Amino acid sequence: MVVNPSDRVEPASGGRELETQEFVVNMGPQHPSTHGVCRLILTMDGEVLKKIVPDIGFLHRSIEKIAENRTYHQFMIYTDRIDYVASMNANHAWCVAVEKLAAIEVPERAEYLRVIMAELNRIASHLVFLASFSIDLGAVTPFLYAFRERERIVDLFEMTCGQRLTYNYMRIGGVSRDVPKGFVSETKKFCKYLYPRVDEYEAILTENPIFLGRTKGIGILDLPTAIGYSVSGPPLRGSGLKWDIRKDEPYSAYEKFDFDIPTGLNGDTWDRYKVRIEEMRQSARIVEQALDGLPEGEIKAKIPARFRPPEGEVFARIEAPRGEMAYFIVSDGSTKPYRVKIRTASFCNLQALPVMGEGFKIADLVAIFGSLDIILPEVDR
Amino acid sequence: MFELEGIFNAVGDFLASFLGSPLLQIVSVIAVGTVVAGFLAVLALFLVWWERKLSADFQVRMGPMRTGPHGVLQTIADAIKLLQKEDIIPLTADRKVFFWAPVVCFVTAFMAYICIPFGKGLIVRDLNIGILYIVAITTFTVISLLMAGWASNNKYSLLGGMRSAAQIVSYEVPLSLSLLGAVMLAQSLSMVTIVQGQSESFLHWYIWRQPLGFLLYIVAATAEVNRTPFDIPEAEQELVAGFNIEYSGMKFAMFFLAEFVNMFTVCAIAVTLFLGGWNPPFEFLSFIPSWIWFLGKCLFLIFVLMWFRWTYPRLRVDQLMAFAWKFLLPLAFLNIIASGFLIYLFE
Numbered sequence: 001m002v003v004n005p006s007d008r009v010e011p012a013s014g015g016r017e018l019e020t021q022e023f024v025v026n027m028g029p030q031h032p033s034t035h036g037v038c039r040l041i042l043t044m045d046g047e048v049l050k051k052i053v054p055d056i057g058f059l060h061r062s063i064e065k066i067a068e069n070r071t072y073h074q075f076m077i078y079t080d081r082i083d084y085v086a087s088m089n090a091n092h093a094w095c096v097a098v099e100k101l102a103a104i105e106v107p108e109r110a111e112y113l114r115v116i117m118a119e120l121n122r123i124a125s126h127l128v129f130l131a132s133f134s135i136d137l138g139a140v141t142p143f144l145y146a147f148r149e150r151e152r153i154v155d156l157f158e159m160t161c162g163q164r165l166t167y168n169y170m171r172i173g174g175v176s177r178d179v180p181k182g183f184v185s186e187t188k189k190f191c192k193y194l195y196p197r198v199d200e201y202e203a204i205l206t207e208n209p210i211f212l213g214r215t216k217g218i219g220i221l222d223l224p225t226a227i228g229y230s231v232s233g234p235p236l237r238g239s240g241l242k243w244d245i246r247k248d249e250p251y252s253a254y255e256k257f258d259f260d261i262p263t264g265l266n267g268d269t270w271d272r273y274k275v276r277i278e279e280m281r282q283s284a285r286i287v288e289q290a291l292d293g294l295p296e297g298e299i300k301a302k303i304p305a306r307f308r309p310p311e312g313e314v315f316a317r318i319e320a321p322r323g324e325m326a327y328f329i330v331s332d333g334s335t336k337p338y339r340v341k342i343r344t345a346s347f348c349n350l351q352a353l354p355v356m357g358e359g360f361k362i363a364d365l366v367a368i369f370g371s372l373d374i375i376l377p378e379v380d381r
Numbered sequence: 382m383f384e385l386e387g388i389f390n391a392v393g394d395f396l397a398s399f400l401g402s403p404l405l406q407i408v409s410v411i412a413v414g415t416v417v418a419g420f421l422a423v424l425a426l427f428l429v430w431w432e433r434k435l436s437a438d439f440q441v442r443m444g445p446m447r448t449g450p451h452g453v454l455q456t457i458a459d460a461i462k463l464l465q466k467e468d469i470i471p472l473t474a475d476r477k478v479f480f481w482a483p484v485v486c487f488v489t490a491f492m493a494y495i496c497i498p499f500g501k502g503l504i505v506r507d508l509n510i511g512i513l514y515i516v517a518i519t520t521f522t523v524i525s526l527l528m529a530g531w532a533s534n535n536k537y538s539l540l541g542g543m544r545s546a547a548q549i550v551s552y553e554v555p556l557s558l559s560l561l562g563a564v565m566l567a568q569s570l571s572m573v574t575i576v577q578g579q580s581e582s583f584l585h586w587y588i589w590r591q592p593l594g595f596l597l598y599i600v601a602a603t604a605e606v607n608r609t610p611f612d613i614p615e616a617e618q619e620l621v622a623g624f625n626i627e628y629s630g631m632k633f634a635m636f637f638l639a640e641f642v643n644m645f646t647v648c649a650i651a652v653t654l655f656l657g658g659w660n661p662p663f664e665f666l667s668f669i670p671s672w673i674w675f676l677g678k679c680l681f682l683i684f685v686l687m688w689f690r691w692t693y694p695r696l697r698v699d700q701l702m703a704f705a706w707k708f709l710l711p712l713a714f715l716n717i718i719a720s721g722f723l724i725y726l727f728e
Contacts, residue, residue, distance in 0.1 A: 139692070141436075208693070361697060
């Protein structure tokens with residue numbers, strides 16, 4: 001092949017810059033750091049990210065459409081599958097929405113049990129975050145420490161409802177069964193056990209210079225952008241806004257408990273990590289208070305099997321571990337919802353990824369993605 | 382009593398008694414090569430198992446338990462499994478380079494063992510430029526990683542190969558400079574002379590006169606063998622496996638074994654130059670054979686490297702470069718100047 005002299009790249013000393021080429025890397029759908037089946041189409045200049053395009057939809061199961069063909073009771077098991085890492089919270093969101101639609105009074109004991117389960121599940125979910133986040137940064141050991149603690153929470157759930165991942169514990173108007181003997185004392189023991197463990201994670205990660213170098217100032221999400229992208233949950237609080245549905249629009253029994261909302265300062269990866277660590281402590285506090293004040297009584301309101309809520313529409317949201325989880329239900333007065341729309345935090349939070357990641361390096365992208373704590377079934381539904 | 386020197390000499394004399402001199406040369410080269418290769422194979426298998434057990438201890442797990450008592454046969458089973466695996470060469474790969482990369486990697490790792498003194502008289506060939514030779518030959522690893530990264534024709538492995546090239550070239554500089562202090566003290570590049578300079582008691586070990594050099598060396602060596610916190614070329618979470626992503630079967634096993642052999646090499650250099658080599662810490666402990674002292678010290682340093690790996694997160698590639706050039710390199714120069722000055726002052 002004859003090379004046209006004018007096409008040849010002059011050496012750098014010749015006055016012209018050496019030509020470099022951007023290239024496209026497909027990160028995923030099968031990749032260890034995408035936490036599920038997500039594809040990130042990365043345009044890179046060497047190691048630097050020029051453009052990030054998240055490609056989702058690999059896990060779409062049309063859960064919203066399924067809801068139109070199931071009764072209100074039947075749909076409960078599908079909510080487990082929306083966010084299987086925190087399925088208690090996903091159950092809870094559906095219950096809160098349907099109960100608001102039909103104006104159902106929930107017995108107080110059931111509300112307390114729901115709070116206990118939801119908060120335990122929040123701790124479990126944040127432990128999974130800690131595990132996967134530390135492994136994203138190359139620290140393998142905290143992964144197993146976090147799963148050791150999660151195992152105890154899962155054991156508590158198994159004690160209660162027999163399941164270890166998709167609990168299907170809550171029911172419209174209450175919970176499916178009362179907690180077994182020994183649950184209260186075991187859970188109290190667990191809370192006492194958790195606080196020093198969280199300190200241990202902090203000792204191994206929080207102030208470690210390598211960890212700080214990898215997370216401080218990385219993936220900054222400033223507050224206006226976060227609000228603009230409808231980011232919620234720990235990423236939003238990491239950016240500095242004190243916004244938590246449990247405090248600002250209390251549902252269940254949350255207004256009865258005393259807990260703090262941790263916030264970050266800079267909105268970087270470290271802040272999001274720190275917010276979650278602090279939330280674990282606060283959740284344990286809520287669980288302890290709820291166990292102490294657990295009232296006696298019914299665990300379920302009387303709801304007919306062929307449950308027909310009144311015609312109308314409702315929007316209800318809760319604070320799931322990953323952010324706001326909301327249901328919009330349109331009822332036509334039959335046993336099945338006419339339309340269900342699910343608002344999940346992971347979907348909205350993922351949209352902010354390109355803003356946070358562009359200009360950083362590929363190693364940072366892994367840290368930023370990990371710090372968003374996305375769960376893909378929740379993104380795709 | 383259990384010194385291996387006598388055994389090897391006896392075997393050598395026995396062979397010499399009936400073989401002619403040119404034939405003896407060939408036979409002894411083959412014999413020594415086989416012994417070293419066998420030792421390294423067993424060593425790598427042991428280290429893989431040990432690392433798995435150690436990481437399990439750090440992580441409140443059991444590690445391999447099923448294959449043999451406490452899983453001692455696990456790595457042998459793994460090696461057999463890898464041998465049976467289909468050897469996959471990607472269609473777009475550069476076949477020749479793809480084939481030779483693991484060979485270069487393994488052979489260079491192996492060649493460093495020509496002048497590592499395992500014990501009194503236990504050295505294949507005491508080159509008078511021993512340490513220089515080892516540092517030079519281990520640098521060849523980078524060529525094999527680049528070859529593997531380029532030949533796989535995969536963007537991830539190319540990134541991994543480029544990263545490892547940048548990393549090893551950067552860390553080679555502080556690594557070599559950190560060794561110079563000890564070389565100045567021994568006034569020799571020969572590994573045996575360096576060890577002999579540290580005999581008598583542990584107070585004569587160069588680590589006491591070269592503490593900074595030792596620390597710099599350990600840090601640079603960790604980077605040199607691509608272990609956490611410097612395992613950037615094969616950063617699993619970003620590059621999946623880096624340069625060896627496309628390798629399977631025995632070729633992968635060669636990279637894997639070379640990694641552990643290299644780890645032993647850098648620890649052996651540290652032991653030789655800073656921790657007195659085969660010398661026991663006290664004279665009265667010399668009834669324990671020298672090769673046991675050497676192996677024990679090496680295994681201790683390897684334990685430290687494994688400890689790093691299961692404790693720390695990973696650095697980012699630019700932080701890694703900054704650390705090498707802005708922190709380690711100036712300190713290494715400072716160390717040389719200070720040692721030179723002190724040696725001039727006291728001797």
